[in-house]
Amino acid sequence: MRFLNQPQHDLTYNDVFMVPSRSQVTSRLDVDLTSTDGLGTPLPLVAANMTAVSGRRMAETMARSGGVAIIPQDIPTDVVAETIGKVKGSHTVFDTPVTVTPGTTVGEAISLLPKRGHGVVLVVEDGLPVGTVTEADAQGVDRFAQVRTIMGGELVKVSPTDSPREIFDQLSAAHDDYAIALGDDGRLLGVMTRKGALRAAIYAPALDADGRLKIGTAVGINGDVPARAEALLAAGSDVLVVDTAHGHQDKMINVLEAVRDVRDKLAPGVPIVAGNVVTADGTRELIDAGADVIKVGVGPGAMCTTRMQTGVGRPQFSAVLECSAAARELGKAVWADGGVRHPRDVALALAAGAGSVMIGSWFAGTHESPGNLMVAADGRPYKESFGMASARAVRNRTRDSSGFERARAGLFEEGISSSRMYLDAERPGVQDLLDFITSGVRSSCTYAGAANLPEFAERAVIGIQSTSGYDEGRPLHASW
Numbered sequence: 001m002r003f004l005n006q007p008q009h010d011l012t013y014n015d016v017f018m019v020p021s022r023s024q025v026t027s028r029l030d031v032d033l034t035s036t037d038g039l040g041t042p043l044p045l046v047a048a049n050m051t052a053v054s055g056r057r058m059a060e061t062m063a064r065s066g067g068v069a070i071i072p073q074d075i076p077t078d079v080v081a082e083t084i085g086k087v088k089g090s091h092t093v094f095d096t097p098v099t100v101t102p103g104t105t106v107g108e109a110i111s112l113l114p115k116r117g118h119g120v121v122l123v124v125e126d127g128l129p130v131g132t133v134t135e136a137d138a139q140g141v142d143r144f145a146q147v148r149t150i151m152g153g154e155l156v157k158v159s160p161t162d163s164p165r166e167i168f169d170q171l172s173a174a175h176d177d178y179a180i181a182l183g184d185d186g187r188l189l190g191v192m193t194r195k196g197a198l199r200a201a202i203y204a205p206a207l208d209a210d211g212r213l214k215i216g217t218a219v220g221i222n223g224d225v226p227a228r229a230e231a232l233l234a235a236g237s238d239v240l241v242v243d244t245a246h247g248h249q250d251k252m253i254n255v256l257e258a259v260r261d262v263r264d265k266l267a268p269g270v271p272i273v274a275g276n277v278v279t280a281d282g283t284r285e286l287i288d289a290g291a292d293v294i295k296v297g298v299g300p301g302a303m304c305t306t307r308m309q310t311g312v313g314r315p316q317f318s319a320v321l322e323c324s325a326a327a328r329e330l331g332k333a334v335w336a337d338g339g340v341r342h343p344r345d346v347a348l349a350l351a352a353g354a355g356s357v358m359i360g361s362w363f364a365g366t367h368e369s370p371g372n373l374m375v376a377a378d379g380r381p382y383k384e385s386f387g388m389a390s391a392r393a394v395r396n397r398t399r400d401s402s403g404f405e406r407a408r409a410g411l412f413e414e415g416i417s418s419s420r421m422y423l424d425a426e427r428p429g430v431q432d433l434l435d436f437i438t439s440g441v442r443s444s445c446t447y448a449g450a451a452n453l454p455e456f457a458e459r460a461v462i463g464i465q466s467t468s469g470y471d472e473g474r475p476l477h478a479s480w
């Protein structure tokens with residue numbers, strides 16, 4: 001990457017723009033978005049280790065689309081192990097349906113609809129699919145009625161060996177939008193919508209050496225971290241994130257060395273990600289202590305109050321640029337963590353040299369995040385998000401401590417305890433957001449003349465802009 005005009009101060013994503021360069025890449029579909037962080041996932045995107053963001057559904061969906069989700073450090077180890085098992089047991093292409101039985105009430109079935117982006121609940125009897133229920137089927141029906149009275153019985157059945165294009169064509173011919181895939185024994189393998197078929201032709205899943213979906217997990221720096229790391233690796237975690245607010249501290253370095261020893265003994269191929277830092281020194285020290293990838297970002301997160309509380313942090317574009325250069329010198333990479341609100345931010349982080357980009361709050365406002373769907377007074381659906389250093393998260397993390405210790409820890413909050421992440425009516429599912437982001441990033445690459453992410457980081461030409469420069473680029477949804 002090179003600057004068009006030399007910066008005199010540190011820069012946020014909003015402070016910069018990219019100019020087009022002569023390109024030999026003629027189609028956005030020719031761009032290879034494989035991450036350059038050593039994990040080699042087909043998409044350079046990571047769902048953050050936040051309780052309001054990454055659970056089983058987020059992990060499955062991210063991995064099917066080529067990225068990865070990190071299950072947070074605050075989830076009990078046995079629950080994380082169970083989640084890893086479920087994700088690894090799910091189909092790598094077909095979506096996992098929400099299922100009910102014919103005797104389930106309509107009210108319960110409808111309450112399960114928002115658990116998936118595809119808007120259908122599958123009715124299963126004795127292990128066999130017998131019908132579907134959608135919001136439309138339930139219109140005007142008593143919530144206590146059983147779903148058998150309203151379910152649609154015509155199911156489009158496809159084979160797991162059918163190509164995405166064949167499934168798309170079968171659904172179009174049947175004027176339907178929901179296919180179920182059955183194994184040879186008639187067992188349900190998963191479901192696919194028409195849009196899902198289109199996506200299956202574009203995205204490749206992120207798979208482990210045994211061909212199962214990838215999933216990552218996080219540990220903090222307190223408690224018996226090596227024991228938790230051992231259990232997570234034994235359960236099959238594909239990435240281990242060692243995460244704390246101030247990553248450039250002695251305790252982190254000691255913990256990281258211990259986690260590296262556990263990893264080397266049990267699962268030498270599993271990368272360790274550590275953070276957060278925002279300086280070249282912090283990056284180098286965490287790499288020396290055993291990290292393969294450095295998580296970069298102090299204070300850019302949407303749930304973050306660190307900069308207002310402490311004055312500490314660094315504008316994220318400059319932090320990623322400096323840390324990625326330091327990591328690259330040592331043959332390692334960084335994740336740009338936090339502050340992503342538009343596809344352009346992902347593109348700019350990759351231009352600054354990030355190997356992958358971690359997203360939290362934006363993904364919290366999707367069907368696949370763990371929270372319950374709520375509806376605001378104006379009718380807009382939303383999910384609650386909260387920071388991992390908020391009083392709410394600290395209370396949860398210190399549940400085994402004394403009342404005094406919990407109360408004291410609560411005084412040191414550095415995050416928001418409750419925030420509304422509205423579901424975008426146009427993009428309510430995380431796959432919708434991934435479509436939005438990847439189409440933007442593919443396009444950024446072709447503007448730079450890059451066929452892949454190493455070329456993009458090499459060729460990007462970045463300029464610095466004023467706030468009016470940034471404003472000029474915002475679309476107007478009404479006349480001025």
Ligand SMILES: NC(=O)C1=CN([C@@H]2O[C@H](COP(=O)(O)OP(=O)(O)OC[C@H]3O[C@@H](n4cnc5c(N)ncnc54)[C@H](OP(=O)(O)O)[C@@H]3O)[C@@H](O)[C@H]2O)C=CC1
Nearest residue numbers: 220221222243244245246276297298299300306388389414
């Ligand atoms: N990227 C970011 O900007 C930030 C991210 N977070 C996220 O919140 C989650 C919780 O992290 P964290 O608050 O570190 O909680 P942890 O539970 O991981 O505890 C942090 C440990 O580090 C010690 N510590 C020393 N200095 C600091 C400091 N300045 N800030 C915080 N802890 C410090 C704490 O001791 P003691 O309590 O005695 O001081 C404690 O032992 C993580 O997921 C983290 O990534 C949190 C804040 C900023």
Ligand SMILES: Nc1nc2c(ncn2[C@@H]2O[C@H](COP(=O)(O)O)[C@@H](O)[C@H]2O)c(=O)[nH]1
Nearest residue numbers: 301302304338339360361387388389390415
């Ligand atoms: N200072 C704080 N930072 C936090 C907190 N919880 C999470 N985070 C960081 O934010 C990113 C995600 O950023 P986003 O803009 O995509 O939401 C996450 O990975 C953490 O590094 C917090 O309570 N305080």
